Amino acid sequence: MREVRIRDTLSGEPRAIEADEEGVVGIYACGPTVYSRIHIGNARPFVVFSLLRRFLESEGYAARLVVNVTDVNDKIYVAARSAGVPSAEFAREMTQAYFADTDRLGLGRPDAEPLATETIEGIVALIYELVEGGHAYEAGGDVYFRVRSFDGYGKLSNRRTEEMDQGEEAGSASLKEDPLDFALWKASKEGEDTSWDSPWGRGRPAWHIECSVMAEEELGESFAVHGGGADLVFPHHENEIAQSEAAGRRFARLWMHNGMVETGAEKMSKSEGNIFQLSEALDRYGREAVVLFLISGHYRQPLAFGPEQMEQAVAQVERLRNFFRTHQLGAPGTSEVDPGARRELFLDALADDFNTPRALAQVFELVGDANREEVPGAAEAVRDMLGVLGLDSIAEVDAAADAAAEALLAEREEARAAKDFERADAIRAELAARGWEVRDSSAGATLVPLAARG
Numbered sequence: 001m002r003e004v005r006i007r008d009t010l011s012g013e014p015r016a017i018e019a020d021e022e023g024v025v026g027i028y029a030c031g032p033t034v035y036s037r038i039h040i041g042n043a044r045p046f047v048v049f050s051l052l053r054r055f056l057e058s059e060g061y062a063a064r065l066v067v068n069v070t071d072v073n074d075k076i077y078v079a080a081r082s083a084g085v086p087s088a089e090f091a092r093e094m095t096q097a098y099f100a101d102t103d104r105l106g107l108g109r110p111d112a113e114p115l116a117t118e119t120i121e122g123i124v125a126l127i128y129e130l131v132e133g134g135h136a137y138e139a140g141g142d143v144y145f146r147v148r149s150f151d152g153y154g155k156l157s158n159r160r161t162e163e164m165d166q167g168e169e170a171g172s173a174s175l176k177e178d179p180l181d182f183a184l185w186k187a188s189k190e191g192e193d194t195s196w197d198s199p200w201g202r203g204r205p206a207w208h209i210e211c212s213v214m215a216e217e218e219l220g221e222s223f224a225v226h227g228g229g230a231d232l233v234f235p236h237h238e239n240e241i242a243q244s245e246a247a248g249r250r251f252a253r254l255w256m257h258n259g260m261v262e263t264g265a266e267k268m269s270k271s272e273g274n275i276f277q278l279s280e281a282l283d284r285y286g287r288e289a290v291v292l293f294l295i296s297g298h299y300r301q302p303l304a305f306g307p308e309q310m311e312q313a314v315a316q317v318e319r320l321r322n323f324f325r326t327h328q329l330g331a332p333g334t335s336e337v338d339p340g341a342r343r344e345l346f347l348d349a350l351a352d353d354f355n356t357p358r359a360l361a362q363v364f365e366l367v368g369d370a371n372r373e374e375v376p377g378a379a380e381a382v383r384d385m386l387g388v389l390g391l392d393s394i395a396e397v398d399a400a401a402d403a404a405a406e407a408l409l410a411e412r413e414e415a416r417a418a419k420d421f422e423r424a425d426a427i428r429a430e431l432a433a434r435g436w437e438v439r440d441s442s443a444g445a446t447l448v449p450l451a452a453r454g
């Protein structure tokens with residue numbers, strides 16, 4: 001079992017992931033607010049934290065991943081109203097769509113996916129505790145967190161208080177003791193059709209509080225890793241720390257943030273209207289290329305998204321699939337290259353701040369070696385490495401269909417040699433119908449799968 005080190009946003013240092021007393025590595029990652037279909041940018045934390053769990057499990061850790069769903073929110077009220085449906089119904093539909101879209105990534109589900117609307121009791125209890133402790137106060141049916149009552153405020157985002165803007169609606173400013181304070185509970189307003197009773201009247205939770213409650217309910221008062229997009233460091237995660245620590249919890253022992261997915265210079269965020277839906281990307285490029293693209297850069301760096309990057313990912317999947325077409329499992333070899341050593345370097349890269357590009361480089365190095373000389377065990381090692389990344393399906397090439405296509409290709413060569421070009425063209429069409437492109441070169445004709453992106 002390797003020590004897995006992650007650069008901790010709070011300390012700014014690489015730190016080892018540590019299991020709790022029961023031997024569980026608890027990972028909490030902030031999930032989507034379901035007011036529309038999710039875009040490729042939302043898929044990045046889903047993929048990064050799903051694969052972190054998968055890697056930890058392959059190393060022998062017992063990992064538990066929790067990803068929440070924010071299903072009550074201002075944006076959901078607005079979207080439901082313009083769709084002309086009750087907000088609860090709208091949120092339910094969008095939650096199902098989120099499950100369906102992320103299922104298609106083929107990485108399994110998180111171990112728990114709590115909904116905000118099903119966590120109300122715990123949310124009210126924590127807010128009550130904060131009010132009792134003097135860290136929160138009721139004003140006009142809302143409840144606000146008293147930021148200056150918590151000494152550690154700002155330690156995650158390293159901002160000075162003058163630079164802090166909670167980004168809350170202007171209407172709440174008059175109710176706050178201090179502009180720095182943020183909402184825990186909001187009184188029901190006209191047109192908001194989802195609400196609950198509370199000690200402060202009818203209302204609904206504000207955003208940040210749900211994560212403090214869900215993380216504790218699912219993983220305990222202290223857990224190994226809290227993750228999410230870098231755009232959540234302030235105010236969302238700063239506020240989670242304030243809520244939980246002010247209530248005496250240890251909370252997350254390590255903070256891990258992924259960079260944003262960008263199109264051109266603009267950040268990909270739904271509110272900016274620059275949308276590329278995950279389902280659309282999956283339709284167009286296939287799950288393997290989408291997953292490979294999302295781990296092609298280091299998780300902490302921004303990731304440029306566009307047709308060019310996706311074509312590159314598709315080409316890499318094709319390269320891997322072609323490798324499995326030509327390198328059978330169990331094939332003997334004479335090369336000195338040691339696939340096991342490559343595999344160790346691959347795992348070391350993942351253990352070193354989850355460096356997926358460095359890990360992928362080991363996969364492609366071994367593929368390159370095996371394409372030059374017969375490396376015994378190369379196919380197994382490549383398949384094992386891809387398995388850690390949820391991509392071993394690439395190894396499942398259809399050998400029977402491949403053999404039939406190769407036989408047709410040989411027949412076409414014979415037809416061409418006999419100058420029967422009509423027959424040769426008919427075979428080319430037949431191969432295209434079966435998903436193969438024939439590429440002629442001075443070295444002879446080869447088959448390239450057309451369906452690799454499917």
Ligand SMILES: [Zn+2]
Pocket residue numbers: 029030031211236
């Ligand atoms: Zn959160």
